[in-house]
Amino acid sequence: MSHAELDDLAGLALDRDDVSPDVQRHVDGCLQCTEAVDAFAAARALAGGGPLVAPPQHVRAQVMTHVRRGTPDARSAAIPLPVALESHPRARRGISPWLAGIAAALALLAGLGLGRLTGEPAPTPEAVDPGTVVAAADLTALDSDAARGVASAVETADAVTLRVSAEELGDGDGVHEVWLINVDGKRMVAIGLLASGDEGQFEVPLGLIDKGYRIVDISVEPDDGDPTHSGVSLARGELA
Template sequence: MTTHPDPERLAALATGDTPDADLAAHLAGCGDCSSDLEALRDLTGRLAGLEPVAWAEPPATVQAAVLAAARADTPAPRPRRWLLVAAAAVVGLVAGVLGGRLLWPVPVQPPTEIVLASTRLDTLDTGVQEGTATLVQTAGGAVELRVATIPVSAGDGYLEVWLINTDGKRMVSVGVLSNGTSGAFPVARGLIDAGYLIVDISREGLDDKPQHSGDSVVRGKLSL
């Protein structure tokens, strides 16, 4: 009885392995095996041409299931033809590693928030920390300044959050700290890139003056 090479051996040959003398002689005289090997080499070449993406190795049960299905579907009069299907499945596993790829994709993780910078917020006169400010890139790509402090009294007015430029001359208001303890404010990334890195919370009066009152409660500089 002629002994044919198993599917894994044919798959190894298809991906570049060198046959020994006995196997080479068998392939030279066996039309079925040489035909199967050529088909596997063609499949391997096609797999190698796939675009690189992020992939992960499939569970070990996948190969066994493919082989079992191939055996079950093979017509009885052609008992060796399942080798081609089984070997192709093996090549799918072996040749998939060519170029760092496998045939099963890794589930794409949803984008997450990224902390770009943070700072403690200290009182200007005593240097006591009373809050924090964090610059965050959201999952959607927007930039937010998130401020949290101990309860702060606004007096007869309100609390306003500012970004002051590192030149000490320019500042912009980013919003009102309405509850006196925390808030999230959208910020243009261009402001950060232009040096508006000093976070300041001030008490403002109920007047028509948009300028900073000069009464800063806490302040801190974002460190990128």
């Protein structure tokens, strides 16, 4: 007789009498099958262990805080997230390329009107840094053309500062996070939070905007520990 079926070997480990005498006889004289039955019996003996106890809630938040604060290496590895999410449709919170595409189109429309606006004075006082305004965008809501403020990129010798002066973002729950979305609709980086009110300045590396990260996006982020874009954008505009 050939070796016993896995099912019978497991059956032998559970209850010998449940398996046909033919199979029992074979297994008794077969080292391989006997070893397999023993392995099943050992696994059975280990089943029955105490319940798994979840750690307290705060441990999760601590882990994620550590990870996000992490090393520069960990930080930069985390940034291209939307690309990874794109190939995993199950992930809930990435901006869909579709949405980003629409945003890009909207921003382009907004950009066309910008010629008139470039002469406008920069929204924030220039006292601290007399850099040059190299690009600006007016921000609008996504579902209408309602104005949501302005953003401007100011270049100094070694960095570009994005100045955001938003308005009418609403006072729902959550913090406002500023992102730069690449015009390719696939990449984005978070550049910071609007910590106090609707105004903020964010240094970004030289060349980032030139690489296509031109769409300024302001999202509202729930306090859920999830570092990715919530998918809820309050304002957008393309730097031009």
